[in-house]
Amino acid sequence: MFVEYPTGSGSTVLTLISALQSIDPAVKECQVLILCPTRERAQATRDIEAKIGQKMDLKVAEIVGGRPMKVQEEVLKKGASLVIGTPGRTYDLLERGSLKLEHLKLLIVQDCM
Numbered sequence: 119m120f121v122e123y124p125t126g127s128g129s130t131v132l133t134l135i136s137a138l139q140s141i142d143p144a145v146k147e148c149q150v151l152i153l154c155p156t157r158e159r160a161q162a163t164r165d166i167e168a169k170i171g172q173k174m175d176l177k178v179a180e181i182v183g184g185r186p187m188k189v190q191e192e193v194l195k196k197g198a199s200l201v202i203g204t205p206g207r208t209y210d211l212l213e214r215g216s217l218k219l220e221h222l223k224l225l226i227v228q229d230c231m
Contacts, residue, residue, distance in 0.1 A: 130166050133226055137200065138171050140223050146177070146197025147221040153205055154228045157182040160202050163228070167200065176200055181207045181217070191216040 137150045154160040164180045171178070179198035181190045183206050190207070194216050201208075201217065211217040 130163055130228075131170065134163070134167050134170050137224055137226060138167075138174060138176070141174075141176060141199045143175055143199065145199065145221050148179075148194070148198060148201045148217060148219060149221050150200045150224045150226070151208070151219065151222060152200070152202045152226040152228065153208060154202060155204070157184060157204060159228060160204055163202050167202070171200075178202065181211055183207045187211070 133152075137152065141149045152160075152163060154163055160180055160182050164178065167178060177193070177196060177198040178200045179190060179193040179202070181194070181201060181203035183204060187207075187210070190211065191214070194201070194211065203211075208217065212219070
C-alpha cells in the first residue's frame with residue numbers, strides 16, 4: 119500500500135507511531151527500516167522518534183553517510199530494532215553483513231518531496 123501525505127501534515131509522527139507499535143521489544147534485530155532521502159531528514163525522523171518512543175525500551179540505529187561506519191556497526195551489533203538510514207549507507211551496511219533484515223516487518227521509504 120502506498121499513501122502520500124503533504125509536507126507538514128504530521129505524516130512522520132503517524133508513520134513512527136505505527137512503526138513503533140509493530141516492534142517486538144524481545145527481538146533484538148532490525149524489525150523496522152525507515153529509508154530517508156537525506157541525512158537531515160534521517161536526523162529529523164530520529165528526533166521525532168526520540169520524543170515518541172522515550173518510554174519504550176528500544177535500541178534505534180541512525181545509519182547515514184558522513185559519520186563513522188564503525189560506530190553505526192556497533193549500534194547494529196547491539197541489537198537495534200528500529201533503523202533509520204539513508205539509502206547509500208544502508209546499502210553499504212547490508213553489503214558488509216552488519217545490517218540483517220531476517221526479522222524485518224516494515225519498510226518505510228520516505229519521499230524526498
